[in-house]
Amino acid sequence: MGSTLLITGQEVRQAARANTHTGPTAGLAPGYIQANLIVLPSKYAADFRSLCQRNPVPCPLLAESTKPGSWDAMKSCIPNITSTALIHPGNDLDLRRDIPRYLVYRDGEIDGSARHTDLLATWRDDDHVAFLIGCSFSFEAALCDAGLAPGHIVGGRNVPMYRTTIPLNPAGVFTGGTYVVSMRLYKKHDVERVRAITAPYAFTHGEPVAWGWESVEELGLADIMKPEWGDRPLWPDGKELGPQDGGAGRSTDVVPVFWGCGVTPQEAVVRARLQGTVMAHAPGHMLVLDCLDEVLKVE
Amino acid sequence: MGSTLLITGQEVRQAARANTHTGPTAGLAPGYIQANLIVLPSKYAADFRSLCQRNPVPCPLLAESTKPGSWDAMKSCIPNITSTALIHPGNDLDLRRDIPRYLVYRDGEIDGSARHTDLLATWRDDDHVAFLIGCSFSFEAALCDAGLAPGHIVGGRNVPMYRTTIPLNPAGVFTGGTYVVSMRLYKKHDVERVRAITAPYAFTHGEPVAWGWESVEELGLADIMKPEWGDRPLWPDGKELGPQDGGAGRSTDVVPVFWGCGVTPQEAVVRARLQGTVMAHAPGHMLVLDCLDEVLKVE
Numbered sequence: 001m002g003s004t005l006l007i008t009g010q011e012v013r014q015a016a017r018a019n020t021h022t023g024p025t026a027g028l029a030p031g032y033i034q035a036n037l038i039v040l041p042s043k044y045a046a047d048f049r050s051l052c053q054r055n056p057v058p059c060p061l062l063a064e065s066t067k068p069g070s071w072d073a074m075k076s077c078i079p080n081i082t083s084t085a086l087i088h089p090g091n092d093l094d095l096r097r098d099i100p101r102y103l104v105y106r107d108g109e110i111d112g113s114a115r116h117t118d119l120l121a122t123w124r125d126d127d128h129v130a131f132l133i134g135c136s137f138s139f140e141a142a143l144c145d146a147g148l149a150p151g152h153i154v155g156g157r158n159v160p161m162y163r164t165t166i167p168l169n170p171a172g173v174f175t176g177g178t179y180v181v182s183m184r185l186y187k188k189h190d191v192e193r194v195r196a197i198t199a200p201y202a203f204t205h206g207e208p209v210a211w212g213w214e215s216v217e218e219l220g221l222a223d224i225m226k227p228e229w230g231d232r233p234l235w236p237d238g239k240e241l242g243p244q245d246g247g248a249g250r251s252t253d254v255v256p257v258f259w260g261c262g263v264t265p266q267e268a269v270v271r272a273r274l275q276g277t278v279m280a281h282a283p284g285h286m287l288v289l290d291c292l293d294e295v296l297k298v299e
Numbered sequence: 300m301g302s303t304l305l306i307t308g309q310e311v312r313q314a315a316r317a318n319t320h321t322g323p324t325a326g327l328a329p330g331y332i333q334a335n336l337i338v339l340p341s342k343y344a345a346d347f348r349s350l351c352q353r354n355p356v357p358c359p360l361l362a363e364s365t366k367p368g369s370w371d372a373m374k375s376c377i378p379n380i381t382s383t384a385l386i387h388p389g390n391d392l393d394l395r396r397d398i399p400r401y402l403v404y405r406d407g408e409i410d411g412s413a414r415h416t417d418l419l420a421t422w423r424d425d426d427h428v429a430f431l432i433g434c435s436f437s438f439e440a441a442l443c444d445a446g447l448a449p450g451h452i453v454g455g456r457n458v459p460m461y462r463t464t465i466p467l468n469p470a471g472v473f474t475g476g477t478y479v480v481s482m483r484l485y486k487k488h489d490v491e492r493v494r495a496i497t498a499p500y501a502f503t504h505g506e507p508v509a510w511g512w513e514s515v516e517e518l519g520l521a522d523i524m525k526p527e528w529g530d531r532p533l534w535p536d537g538k539e540l541g542p543q544d545g546g547a548g549r550s551t552d553v554v555p556v557f558w559g560c561g562v563t564p565q566e567a568v569v570r571a572r573l574q575g576t577v578m579a580h581a582p583g584h585m586l587v588l589d590c591l592d593e594v595l596k597v598e
Binding site: 206 | 353470
């Protein structure tokens, strides 16, 4: 099945389940919500829920397992959004198989021994609890519609993501975490429009957390040309930055704009060095839901 | 009327309204929720609501005006808590008079020309929107009950509060804000119990945001002996710190523990330099509700 035919959330999940699609989900099922997945031993579930509630900008909680071990149903954590709005009653869900590629951590260390296209061997039916976290794909569509397509989309790359020194509000076992941010370069005079367009997407990070060249230092970033995840940044027109553009030769007309990023909770889980088996989607390989992005917009 | 007779929220509000009590509310109506007040021109209300939603730890939103200009009714913003649980139907409320002392800001500058014991001259019935924010008095009672009374309570002082360099997630006009934190010193081996006891009070700041001497630098504090608000810190037994105790001569058995503080939203409002008239309670002079602290505990 060609990935161009995957136009609904259900179709992407079915293709991932059949392993006919094992690549990234960017561009698939346009308009459908794509979500980050975290799966934890049940003893950490309450602390993780609290971590999300205390840090809703980088960790917007969309849904969680209906009960420990359950992989075929999620309950909505979003006010006024029903669980059946996320996964339609006529469709089905298998969190262990419906994502193209997964990561597995054991006692805080990543298991690099295999490429995980399902979680059948590691999921514990008596214990594992899944959480879905919002993803910035939702507001990127809104930016494109407004003629403010991010440079990485114009240039056909992944968004650059950075580890910052801004602390998360700790919650139980989850201490020592910091914000991960995604970055898009914009013309200075477009920043207020960019803020206003993304603000209503509260469940997919909402408006930026920082902007302007001074925020590079404030966030504790060493070099915007060296993101920890994703690809190097591009100018708003999709062109490459020169070696000096992120440093001494900075543009004053174009500035970096930073948003909370869904990698944050995965990082927080890794830093907490949890005992037992933790699972997540592989970056860029998301769970696609049955709900359209516009539904999560808060007016 | 002696303040020792003010044993319910309604009694404190009535005494403030009659100006028979114009002092701080600490220790009055024990067990009743005391709240921070912010009153804004309606055009800033949506951005302020968003600021609270994006920063629930320092800015936990309890309630807001039922409509612009309304001063006699509030609607609850807390899931599963009704508006009538906050102010009982048999009691009444006048936000313009029921707090012992207020602060008034005009175009971002504090009006120090008068002592404001009511807001009758400044409140606009067609425009002002009030917000109530949680206060850490609620979890202090729980700490005392567990034999972990904070040093400032043992020593009969106000809690020390500090301006940090940790950025708030910006929201609309509210940019450039930072966390304000309150601080209590605890024995190192008590910190995990202190975290666990305060964690359920999610609507009154919840568990600490940082602890340990290394957090003094991480929060960007110059000197814990010089708080921006409140009184100098005291040891857990209520004794004075020496001149070196917060610096080179630091104890290793006792460490500072920091919580989000309800002064944060007032600071954010001041920093935003809003045009028009903004009003708030005077620090320590809170609005006392009809609801008991325990009701806001999240299990």
